[in-house]
Amino acid sequence: MKTILTILCLGLVMTSYTQEFELSTEIRPRFEYRHGFKTLIPDDEDAASFVSQRTRLYLNYKSEKLNAFVTFQNVRVWGDVATLSTSDKNGIAIHQAWAQLLLDSKFSLKMGRQEISYDDHRIFGNVGWAQQARSHDALIATYQPNAKNRLDFGLAMNENAEILFDTEYAVNNYKAFQYLWYHTDFNAVSLSLLILNNGLPYFDENEEQQVDYNQTIGSRFTFNKNKLKADASIYLQTGKIADTDLSAYNMAANAYYNISENFTTGLGVEYLSGTDMNTTENTLKSFNPWFGTNHKFNGLMDYFYVGNHANSVGLLDVNATLAYQKEQFSVKLVPHFFSSAATVVDNTRKKMSNALGTELDLVLGYKWTKDINFQAGYSQLFATETMEVLKSGNKDNTNNWAWLMVTIKPSLFKTVFKED
Secondary structure, eight states, X not given: OHHHHHHHHHHHHTSSSOEEEEEEEEEEEEEEEEESSSSXXXXXXXXXXXXXXXXXXXXXXEOSXXXXXXXXXXXXXXXXXXXTOSSOSSOOEEEEEEEEEEOSSSEEEEEEEEOOOOTTSSSBOOOTTSSSOOOEXXXXXXXXXXXXXEEEEEEEEOOSSOOSSOOOOOSSSXXXXXXXXXXXXXXXXXXXXXXXXXXXXXXXXXXXXXEEEEEEEEEEEEEEETXXXXXXXXEEEEEEETTEEEOEEEEEEEEEEESSSSEEXXXXXXXXXXXXXXXXXXXXXXXXXXXXXXXXXXXXXXXSSSSSOTTSSOEEEEEEEEEEEETTEEEEEEEEEEEOSSOOBOTTOOBOOSEEEEEEEEEEEEEOSSSEEEEEEEEEEEEOHHHHHHHOSOTTSOEEEEEEEEEEOOEEEEEEEOOO
């Protein structure tokens, strides 16, 4: 490590303009107790308990014409390799490795493995809760004429490896995407617009791989003034998925009010369209928040859209927020009232109630130092028979989840070399 730092520092000294280099790390162990997390727990199953850990090394470089960033990462579960093991189960991965070329004061090009996050992370997010998180191999061109306006054009094209001829794409991933994202600020108001063209591979009736493209088009509005914060968004989806027409939409609205210096309360609602389980149409009406940080939405127990609930009956989530924060301490309580957006039927084709249940999420936080943060949470789900149809398991069992996480993110080394 000393040799690497010496080479980097010598390279910085040899140039004549301002440069910055920082080496930092992250260690994030998390204990979880799962008794009905993501799915209702059956009668014959016991709770799961484990500790997972994310370990990262960040290298960040900035200069007049170039920004570069690399993240090395290891994700593990305590005990997934023996104490005398000569190898690691998951090894070291590159989570991010990108370079941003600052072409002039308004234009830049960012290329490589990178996180892509916009707005509230509903359509594009880094999925930071997951220990591995999400990153893309992509190119992003940015035009930012001033501090209040920004336009991004992003594209990705994926393949298994270097090839000589066209081959089937074997990775469980999108084949390609292109998008435009525009954001503007007007004092207390901001507006974002998104157009995403997303290509997904599938096999046709002849077992030949094809790519269907679907489009997500929408906007998000925010308002922030005095004690009131509010946001609203709407997204439409069209195109095709696996040779099936897509027609879906998502609407959401939230409002938060600072009762006092320390207390905040809020109300929110989100509707994601779904497909009736007894439909006879050849149209998919289920909205999919493709690359969003979905753990952030619709309850922390991840019953919806976190590797599940795709192409299903959709969701109506009515929720409230009561939050308290003073100095380093914070606490938040969020109840969710869930209903299906489309018709649910059981295995006898009997139509079920749309009510899915109620979830209570409690999160505590304490920022001990600027580098060390403690968080803990408890969630409980009170499910209905309709939730049993969707998730199996037993609604009458206690379905709960508890967790404790420590995030340690110190800066190990930082230097600035200024122009002579």
